[in-house]
Structures are given as C-alpha cells and as structure tokens.
Amino acid sequence: MSVFVAVDNIEKVFSLSSGGEYVALKGIDLKIKKGEFVSLIGHSGCGKSTLLNMIAGLDLPTEGIVTLEGKKVTEPGPDRMVIFQNYSLLPWLTVRQNIALAVEEVMGGLPKAEHKNIIEEHIDLVGLRHATDKYPGQLSGGMKQRVAIARALAIRPKLLLLDEPFGALDALTRGNLQEQLMRICDRYQITSVMVTHDVDEAVLLSDRIVMLTNGPGSNIGGIIDVDLPRPRQRMEVVNHPSYYSLRSEIIYFLNQQKRIKKLRAKKVAIVARHGLEKVNLEIGFVPLTACAPLVVAKEKGFFVKHGLDEVNLVRETSWRGIVDGIVGGYLDGAQMPAGMPTWLTAGGDRETPVPTVTALTMTRNGNGITLAKKFYAKGVQTVTDLKRMLLESDSKNHTFGMVHPSSMHNLLLRYWLGAGGLDPDRDVRLETIPPAQMVADLKAGTIDGYCVGEPWNFRAAMEGIGFTIATDLEIWQGHPGKVLGVREDWANAYPNTHIALVKALLEACRYCADEANHQEIRELLASRQYLSTEVAYIHLGDPNTYTCNLETPMREYAHHRFFGDGMNRPSRTEHLWMMTQMARWGHIPFPRNWVEILERVCRVSVFSTAARELGFSDIKYRREPIKLFDEITFDAEEPVGYLNSLAIKRNFTMAEIHLDAPRVLAA
Amino acid sequence: MTVSTKVRPTRSNSRNSVVNFWQKHKDNILPPLFGIAGFLILWEIFSLFPGVRLPGPSSLWTDERTRTLLLYPFYDRGGLDKGLFWQTMASLGRVAQGYSLAALVGISMGILVGTKPLVNKALDPIFQFLRMVAPLAWVPIALVALQQNQPAAIFVIFITAIWPILINTAEGVRQIPQDYINVQRVLKLSKQKFFFKILLPSALPYIFTGLRIGIGLAWLAIIAAEIVMSGIVGIGFFIWDAYQQNYVSEIILAVIYIGAVGLILDRAIAYLQKLILPGE
Numbered sequence: 001m002s003v004f005v006a007v008d009n010i011e012k013v014f015s016l017s018s019g020g021e022y023v024a025l026k027g028i029d030l031k032i033k034k035g036e037f038v039s040l041i042g043h044s045g046c047g048k049s050t051l052l053n054m055i056a057g058l059d060l061p062t063e064g065i066v067t068l069e070g071k072k073v074t075e076p077g078p079d080r081m082v083i084f085q086n087y088s089l090l091p092w093l094t095v096r097q098n099i100a101l102a103v104e105e106v107m108g109g110l111p112k113a114e115h116k117n118i119i120e121e122h123i124d125l126v127g128l129r130h131a132t133d134k135y136p137g138q139l140s141g142g143m144k145q146r147v148a149i150a151r152a153l154a155i156r157p158k159l160l161l162l163d164e165p166f167g168a169l170d171a172l173t174r175g176n177l178q179e180q181l182m183r184i185c186d187r188y189q190i191t192s193v194m195v196t197h198d199v200d201e202a203v204l205l206s207d208r209i210v211m212l213t214n215g216p217g218s219n220i221g222g223i224i225d226v227d228l229p230r231p232r233q234r235m236e237v238v239n240h241p242s243y244y245s246l247r248s249e250i251i252y253f254l255n256q257q258k259r260i261k262k263l264r265a266k267k268v269a270i271v272a273r274h275g276l277e278k279v280n281l282e283i284g285f286v287p288l289t290a291c292a293p294l295v296v297a298k299e300k301g302f303f304v305k306h307g308l309d310e311v312n313l314v315r316e317t318s319w320r321g322i323v324d325g326i327v328g329g330y331l332d333g334a335q336m337p338a339g340m341p342t343w344l345t346a347g348g349d350r351e352t353p354v355p356t357v358t359a360l361t362m363t364r365n366g367n368g369i370t371l372a373k374k375f376y377a378k379g380v381q382t383v384t385d386l387k388r389m390l391l392e393s394d395s396k397n398h399t400f401g402m403v404h405p406s407s408m409h410n411l412l413l414r415y416w417l418g419a420g421g422l423d424p425d426r427d428v429r430l431e432t433i434p435p436a437q438m439v440a441d442l443k444a445g446t447i448d449g450y451c452v453g454e455p456w457n458f459r460a461a462m463e464g465i466g467f468t469i470a471t472d473l474e475i476w477q478g479h480p481g482k483v484l485g486v487r488e489d490w491a492n493a494y495p496n497t498h499i500a501l502v503k504a505l506l507e508a509c510r511y512c513a514d515e516a517n518h519q520e521i522r523e524l525l526a527s528r529q530y531l532s533t534e535v536a537y538i539h540l541g542d543p544n545t546y547t548c549n550l551e552t553p554m555r556e557y558a559h560h561r562f563f564g565d566g567m568n569r570p571s572r573t574e575h576l577w578m579m580t581q582m583a584r585w586g587h588i589p590f591p592r593n594w595v596e597i598l599e600r601v602c603r604v605s606v607f608s609t610a611a612r613e614l615g616f617s618d619i620k621y622r623r624e625p626i627k628l629f630d631e632i633t634f635d636a637e638e639p640v641g642y643l644n645s646l647a648i649k650r651n652f653t654m655a656e657i658h659l660d661a662p663r664v665l666a667a
Numbered sequence: 668m669t670v671s672t673k674v675r676p677t678r679s680n681s682r683n684s685v686v687n688f689w690q691k692h693k694d695n696i697l698p699p700l701f702g703i704a705g706f707l708i709l710w711e712i713f714s715l716f717p718g719v720r721l722p723g724p725s726s727l728w729t730d731e732r733t734r735t736l737l738l739y740p741f742y743d744r745g746g747l748d749k750g751l752f753w754q755t756m757a758s759l760g761r762v763a764q765g766y767s768l769a770a771l772v773g774i775s776m777g778i779l780v781g782t783k784p785l786v787n788k789a790l791d792p793i794f795q796f797l798r799m800v801a802p803l804a805w806v807p808i809a810l811v812a813l814q815q816n817q818p819a820a821i822f823v824i825f826i827t828a829i830w831p832i833l834i835n836t837a838e839g840v841r842q843i844p845q846d847y848i849n850v851q852r853v854l855k856l857s858k859q860k861f862f863f864k865i866l867l868p869s870a871l872p873y874i875f876t877g878l879r880i881g882i883g884l885a886w887l888a889i890i891a892a893e894i895v896m897s898g899i900v901g902i903g904f905f906i907w908d909a910y911q912q913n914y915v916s917e918i919i920l921a922v923i924y925i926g927a928v929g930l931i932l933d934r935a936i937a938y939l940q941k942l943i944l945p946g947e
Contacts (some may be wrong), residue, residue: 056853058852058853078853078854082849084849088845088850090850093864101854101864105856106854246717356748
C-alpha cells in the first residue's frame with residue numbers, strides 16, 4: 001500500500017526562556033500506511049506528544065515536513081482529528097452538543113437532518129445513549145473519553161491521532177475502551193497514530209510500535225511490527241506466543257533508555273593513571289556462575305593490582321544489553337558469549353559490522369540442556385528419544401529457550417538437535433530469553449526446555465521442574481564459554497589498559513580454578529550485586545547429588561574450567577567453528593574474508609603479552625581438531641566444505657564483510 | 668413481585684414542619700442572633716457612659732426624627748426631603764448606570780486585551796496606573812470635566828468598577844485552557860462559534876469574579892461621591908446632611924441601609940452567577 005502519512009526528517013527545536021535551545025526531536029522519519037495503527041512509545045519528555053502534535057499540525061517542525069496524502073501539513077485541521085488525554089470536552093455543552101459542535105462545523109455542507117443522523121449514530125457507537133443530555137462534569141473519565149472518541153469519529157477524519165487517550169483511566173475502563181476503539185478502527189479502517197507509555201496497550205492496539213529514544217534530540221530507536229492476528233481480544237492476545245517477546249522487547253528498550261539517561265548524567269572523563277590510558281572502566285556482565293573471573297578480579301583486588309583502580313562491573317540482565325552497551329560505547333568491555341565477538345564483527349547486530357576483539361577466553365564448559373520434567377516422565381533421555389516423542393506429538397508447538405544467537409548455548413543446542421535429526425527452526429522453535437528468566441518460563445510452561453549456563457540448569461533440577469538431559473560432556477567437552485570482548489577501536493586506543501585488563505582477569509581465572517577458593521567464590525557470586533541467588537545453586541566444580549537424583553544414571557557434570565593449558569588463549573579454530581555454526585543457522589553470512597575476520601577478532605598477541613608479563617608463559621595451547629559428540633571432526637582448513645556437508649542447515653550465504661581499516665578511538 | 672409501599676402521611680402538619688425546620692437549622696440561626704444581640708447590648712452600654720456622644724442603637728427608636736425615617740421610608744415631601752427608600756433608590760440608580768457602563772466597557776475591553784497581546788502591551792501600563800487612583804480622587808476631575816453632579820457621579824462609579832471587571836475578564840480570556848484552543852484549531856471553528864462556544868463560557872467565571880468585586884466597589888464609590896456632591900438626592904448626601912445638622916442617629920440608620928444594600932447587591936450577583944454557571 002502507498003504511503004499515507006509521511007514524516008520526513010523532522011527536527012524540532014524549542015527555544016528556552018533562558019535563551020538556550022532544546023532539540024526535542026531530531027531526524028525522525030516515519031511512513032504510515034493507510035489503515036495502519038501506529039503507536040509511539042517512549043519515556044516522558046521524549047517528544048512523542050510533540051511528534052503527534054506536528055502530525056496534527058498543532059505544532060510545526062523546525063526542520064523537515066509532514067505530509068498527509070502527499071500534501072504538506074501546515075496547520076491543524078479536522079482531517080487529522082486529535083483525541084487528547086484530558087478529553088478536551090467543553091464542560092458547558094452536553095454530550096450531544098459537544099459532538100454537534102464538531103459535526104456542524106466540519107460537515108457544514110450537509111443538511112441538518114444528516115447532521116442529526118451522524119450525531120445520533122456516533123452516540124450509539126460508543127454506547128452513550130443514556131447520557132446524551134448530560135454535561136461532561138456529570139460523566140466518569142471513561143465516558144468522557146468515549147464522548148471524545150465519538151466526537152472525533154463523527155467528523156470522519158482521515159487520520160485519528162490519540163494522545164495517551166486512556167492514560168487517566170482505571171484499568172478496567174481502559175481495557176473496555178481499548179477493545180471498543182479497536183473494533184471501531186477495524187470496522188472503519190481508520191488510520192491511527194497513538195501516543196502511549198503503556199506497553200500492553202501498544203502491543204494490543206498497534207500494527208507497528210515506534211519506540212523513541214530519550215531526549216534531547218530524540219529519534220526513532222526501533223520499530224516493532226506486531227504480528228498478532230486481528231481481530232484481537234484483550235484476554236486472548238496474551239496467550240499468543242509472540243506477545244511476551246514483543247512486550248519484553250519494548251520493556252527492554254525502555255529500560256535501556258532509562259539506563260542511557262543515567263549514564264549520560266554521570267558521564268565521566270577518561271582517567272589515565274599508572275601508565276595506563278584509562279583506569280575507569282565499565283565492564284558488563286550477565287549474572288551467571290561463569291562471571292566468576294570478573295567478580296573475583298573485582299572483589300579480590302586483581303583489577304587494582306594491575307592498576308585498574310576504578311573498574312565498575314555493570315550487571316546486564318540479558319546479552320542484548322551487553323551488545324547495546326558495546327555497540328553504544330558505554331561499556332568499555334564485557335563478558336561475552338564466545339561467539340559474540342565474531343558475530344558482532346560479521347554484522348550480526350542489525351547487519352552493521354562492529355569490529356570486536358577478544359584476547360581472553362575466561363571460562364569453558366558450564367552449560368547444559370534442560371528439558372521440562374514432563375519429558376522425563378515420558379522417558380526422554382537422549383535427543384533420539386526427544387525426536388521420537390516430538391514426532392509422535394506433532395500437535396503442539398515446542399519452544400526452547402536460548403540466551404543469544406551468538407552464544408554457545410544457542411549453537412550447542414542447535415548442534416545437539418541437528419545431530420539428533422531435529423531441525424531447530426522447523427521442528428521446534430527457539431526463542432531468545434534472558435538467562436535468569438529461563439527457570440520461571442519453564443515453570444510456567446511457556447517453554448519446553450532450554451540451553452543456558454549455570455546456575456540455571458541446577459536450579460531447575462533442584463526445584464524439580466526440569467532435568468538436565470545433556471551437559472558439556474555429551475556435546476563438546478571443554479568448549480569455550482565466555483570470553484572477554486572489547487571493541488576493536490577501544491583496544492587500539494587503550495592497548496596498555498587492554499593488556500592490564502587481560503592480566504587481571506587471567507589471574508582471577510587462575511584464582512577461580514583453585515578448588516580451595518571455591519567456597520569463597522560461591523559466596524561472592526551469590527551476593528546481591530551479582531547473582532543474587534542461594535549459594536546452593538552455584539557450583540564451580542562437581543554438583544551435589546541433587547541433579548543426579550533422577551533414577552537414570554545421570555552423567556557426570558562437567559566443571560566450569562577457568563584456567564590451564566589451552567584454556568584461556570583465544571583460539572582461531574574455535575572461533576571459526578562458531579562462525580560456521582552461526583552461518584549454518586543464518587545468524588550471519590559466512591564471510592568470504594573469514595581469515596581476515598578471525599585474525600582481527602582473536603587478539604592472541606595481547607593474551608601472549610599478558611601471560612608473559614604474569615609469568616604464565618609456560619601455559620601451553622592445544623592444537624587439536626574440534627570433535628563433538630557426534631564424532632564429526634571439524635576441519636579448520638575447509639569451513640565451507642564442512643558447512644556444505646551438514647544435512648540440517650539454513651541456506652547460508654557467503655558475503656564479503658567490509659571492515660574499515662582498524663580505527664583508533666578519538667580519545 | 669409485591670412491594671409493600673407505606674402510605675406516607677401527606678397531611679404534613681404545618682406546626683410540625685416549623686418545629687422540624689427549627690430543629691434542623693437552629694445551629695445556624697442561633698449563633699448569629701446571639702452575636703448581633705451581644706454587639707447591640709455592648710454598644711448600648713457603651714453609649715451610656717458619660718462623655719460619649721455616640722448614641723446607642725436604641726436611639727433609632729427613641730429619637731423622633733429617626734423614628735419617622737425608620738417607619739416611613741417611602742415619604743416624599745419634594746426636593747431633598749425624601750424617605751430613605753427613595754434616597755437609596757437614587758443612589759442605586761446611579762450605580763446601575765455607572766456599573767452597567769463599567770461592565771459593558773470592562774468586558775469588551777477585557778476580551779480585546781485578553782485576545783490581543785499587542786493591545787495588552789500597549790494598554791496595560793495605563794490600566795495598572797489608573798486602577799490605583801482612589802475613587803474620591805476622581806470626583807474633582809469628574810466635576811470639572813462633566814460640570815454636573817449626576818454624570819460626574821456616574822463617571823466615578825464607572826471608573827471605580829471597571830478595573831476589576833476588565834482585568835479579570837482579560838485574565839479569564841488568557842486562561843482559556845490550551846485544550847479548548849486546540850479543539851478550536853483542530854475543528855477550525857469559526858470566529859463567531861469560538862467566541863460564543865468557547866471563549867465566553869470559558870472566561871465567564873473570571874468575568875463574574877470581576878463583576879462581584881466591581882459591584883462592591885461601585886457601591887463604596889457612590890457613597891463617597893455623593894458625600895462630596897452637595898444638593899442631590901442620595902443616601903451619601905443624606906449622611907453628609909445629617910452630619911452637618913448633628914442628627915447622629917440618622918447617620919446610624921443610613922449606615923444600616925448602606926450595609927444592607929451592599930450585601931444584597933453582592934448576593935444578587937452571586938445568585939446571577941449561580942444561575943448562569945451552575946456547578947461553578
């Protein structure tokens with residue numbers, strides 16, 4: 001369909017009373033199709049109402065234009081009727097007179113009898129027959145808003161603009177009105193733009209949700225297509241599989257905006273000290289047992305020992321937060337799933353390559369695949385059992401959780417399913433869920449299983465809601481888990497800091513590997529600012545008997561491994577394996593220039609320098625081919641041949657990933 | 668469904684209803700009565716002290732001239748010798764003319780000033796300056812300019828009462844909620860519709876506040892004006908005349924009239940406001 005409303009490169013500047021200027025909106029581009037319902041969502045003061053007012057013509061943009069059916073909007077008009085948050089009814093006119101005022105003014109050409117018909121029709125439409133001669137002061141908030149809706153619809157606007165229409169109403173009334181509005185919009189195919197801060201309202205009503213970033217200079221941070229089928233019922237949409245992912249997507253965005261605002265507020269200068277370029281670092285982590293090296297480095301003073309006096313560990317609830325932090329530049333470095341540096345470099349995030357490097361593999365192992373208890377009851381003990389069971393019951397969708405496309409959990413789960421003859425995209429559904437949410441989702445039954453790092457497999461087993469069907473031992477013993485990742489331009493700008501960071505973490509890794517320290521580390525991790533969970537759920541080495549309580553001879557759990565020969569040095573072969581796996585599932589195209597990419601992602605030199613300076617030069621590195629449980633050997637010389645040889649895969653693409661010449665961050 | 672409805676005693680005893688009324692309202696009636704009585708008694712006692720020349724409230728009845736005035740407010744012996752009702756009516760007549768003029772000019776100017784910021788900028792200093800001038804100060808100017816007592820008195824009332832009306836109206840127009848303005852802009856209401864459907868109703872509470880303050884001021888001003896303007900019928904001059912002839916109890920009676928009329932005027936406007944703006 002053609003473009004109905006076009007917002008073209010809008011900028012809005014307000015002059016302040018103090019003489020300055022405030023850039024409210026910047027570079028807003030939005031195209032709205034006929035019949036579409038679009039929501040604008042964002043924090044207070046992000047300029048969403050300003051944007052709506054500019055579409056209405058109540059306010060004019062400083063730069064750029066708004067067009068309706070190709071005509072420039074220069075003033076307000078009844079073809080773009082607005083429903084205001086505070087109803088804007090005239091209190092001295094009755095319900096009927098309020099509607100009549102609009103109808104008579106706008107539809108002056110029609111005969112009087114026609115006016116009357118339209119007025120009465122719309123009073124009935126919103127169910128206010130019993131209140132036609134009442135004054136707004138005698139009506140409840142919900143009824144007032146219904147009058148406003150009737151008044152707006154009665155003049156047959158081309159575009160309906162709603163400014164937080166239900167914001168002031170109680171939940172029950174709001175729900176009813178939302179459904180009413182939805183029905184009316186469906187019936188008359190009304191094009192609407194709504195400003196809201198209510199996430200559920202946006203998901204329920206919209207075809208598309210436009211998320212605005214925080215001001216000053218707000219712009220569109222993302223547009224979400226809501227693919228819920230219409231007609232929608234308020235009570236039913238919540239059961240749709242994509243409802244919660246849509247919802248959490250928006251909530252994530254809004255939280256992220258809040259955090260950015262906070263970070264902006266405390267923007268600090270770069271502190272150089274001890275011959276290091278920057279000692280005040282923000283390091284992101286996700287609360288998992290595998291974040292132990294970071295926690296230890298911080299709590300046991302390894303950062304300070306290596307001159308990094310002001311390291312701040314930033315807790316992110318999901319890997320998505322890490323990605324945004326690294327891409328947005330407000331994290332200096334982060335604990336990353338092993339595949340993430342390659343994924344970012346190859347343009348996995350919004351198809352924009354963000355060259356990222358890793359110089360340290362911090363952990364290995366510590367993953368597991370957990371299935372819901374009901375599968376255990378049906379005797380599922382291997383992937384083959386699972387396949388049989390899924391084939392028998394093809395009635396129901398089976399959903400599995402993983403944490404991020406680039407994480408080993410995703411790759412291993414897919415590999416495990418694929419090796420068992422299950423297509424991870426067609427036979428089941430994989431969904432990205434933050435690690436800490438997995439257990440709750442499994443308990444609620446919205447997912448059937450997941451692959452995630454500890455402590456979340458233990459926890460499901462201990463709470464008796466799931467069981468671990470496969471651990472690292474069954475898939476890939478000693479696979480890389482989490483790595484330290486920083487942006488390439490950051491690494492180039494702060495080379496000595498980078499080495500110091502690797503040194504501190506490498507020492508912390510060694511500390512973690514010593515079993516004598518395990519009890520202490522478990523307690524550190526369990527504390528509020530890190531995992532905020534019970535010590536019993538956290539295990540660095542062998543798990544206790546709980547997980548083996550299921551009568552089947554459960555496999556031995558693989559330990560987290562933090563330090564040792566071949567443990568910490570970034571391995572190009574492993575990163576290549578992950579690259580091929582990500583290409584296999586279509587997360588990234590397979591780079592034609594994969595050799596160059598691998599060279600840039602793996603900063604072996606930084607690791608070597610750090611290890612040498614720490615006196616760890618005796619740790620060896622392994623050079624053996626990667627072999628997983630299915631006995632297929634991965635040939636690092638022939639990745640494309642390997643990809644082609646796999647039975648279950650997506651149609652992967654090959655592409656040249658153009659990376660800029662290594663840049664130095666403007667310090 | 669059977670509903671047993673009791674037959675209500677429709678034959679409500681009139682005696683009963685008086686008792687009921689008394690039961691309900693005695694808390695509102697008794698305290699003011701006691702207050703007024705106490706005040707009058709104190710005043711009477713005070714007037715009994717030797718050397719006090721102010722007569723007590725009883726003098727309204729005991730003084731013969733005053734008793735006549737009290738009992739025959741409607742007498743008219745021609746010239747200035749008229750009953751207090753006619754004196755008051757003469758003053759009220761002037762107020763009616765001056766005040767109506769003030770309301771008319773005040774509301775129109777207020778709307779003009781309120782809608783046109785430029786006009787407001789031009790005129791506001793003059794308004795602010797003029798409104799600070801006391802009513803009495805206008806009297807000589809009015810007399811010089813208009814030569815005659817009657818128009819001068821009306822002018823003084825006008826110039827006193829107009830400022831609160833004008834300023835409140837202007838404020839009311841400026842205070843039209845942005846929401847209503849937006850409605851007008853989106854619907855593209857005609858000027859006329861905007862004026863009658865939005866501007867006027869929206870500013871009306873402010874206008875009435877102005878009118879209420881204005882009527883009080885007008886009534887204050889007329890007394891002051893009449894005192895100065897000798898030889899006209901009016902309650903102000905009546906007081907002045909009584910003072911010249913040392914009929915103090917007559918002054919007291921006139922003051923009671925003035926207070927009562929002022930109160931009635933204020934209540935009348937309030938009633939009018941209630942009538943036009945229910946629920947405000």
